[in-house]
Amino acid sequence: FQERLRQAERLNMIGEMAASIAHEVRNPLTVVKGFLQLLSSSNDEKTRLYMTTSIAELDRAEFIISDYLNMAKNQPEERHPLDVCELVETAVQTMTPFAVMQSIELRHLCERDHYVQGDTVKFKQVIINVVKNAIEAMPGGGIIEVQSFRQEDEVIVKVLDNGEGMTQEQLGRLGSPYFSAKEKGTGLGTMVVFRIVESMGGKITYRSEKGKGTQVVMQFPAAGEG
């Protein structure tokens, strides 16, 4: 019995480690991929081939990480005051290479010094997932505006795009696992977003019109600086 308990503890620990490593590794992978994509427009044919091969392998690594993250349900969760402006800015920076690739200008307007309670990595993941969807909804380029500000006892984060938008049916299925309208989508991004926002005591609302664009509004209870 003792032996089995130890084994269960070990498995649990491995699961938690896998989840936190996956979280940490995913953002740098995204950045590296973005820059490789910028380089892949090289004039040299061999360079282009090496770049596209590297990008494909990074994509594969990202999918494997997604699967692991999804499997490991017991992710370690921290709760401390998060500087919203700063963290949203980091997430926006992370996604900027992707935006540039698609002729998108990613703007971030924020007011300093407002805080929410949560986990740094998870909060950034929320912003990254939402902004990624906005970018992917604007294949023809344009402007995405991210706003973060305080409104009474809430901190609001908005992500506004004027991309392809969603139908009522798509809006209704948003957040259910594996729902994706994309050829290479996993349909897990929004589900993770909903789960994290809820765990932070927040609320998320999508307003969208097919062909016009999408507005994502997230409301979190404001916290003190701690």
Ligand code: ADP
């Ligand atoms: P994935 O991005 O892998 O498809 P998500 O869970 O992130 O999975 O998103 C699910 C679906 O929701 C997308 O395939 C897309 O159809 C829709 N969606 C989410 N955000 C937007 C947006 N800003 N504009 C248009 N469609 C969106």
Ligand code: MG
């Ligand atoms: Mg997505």
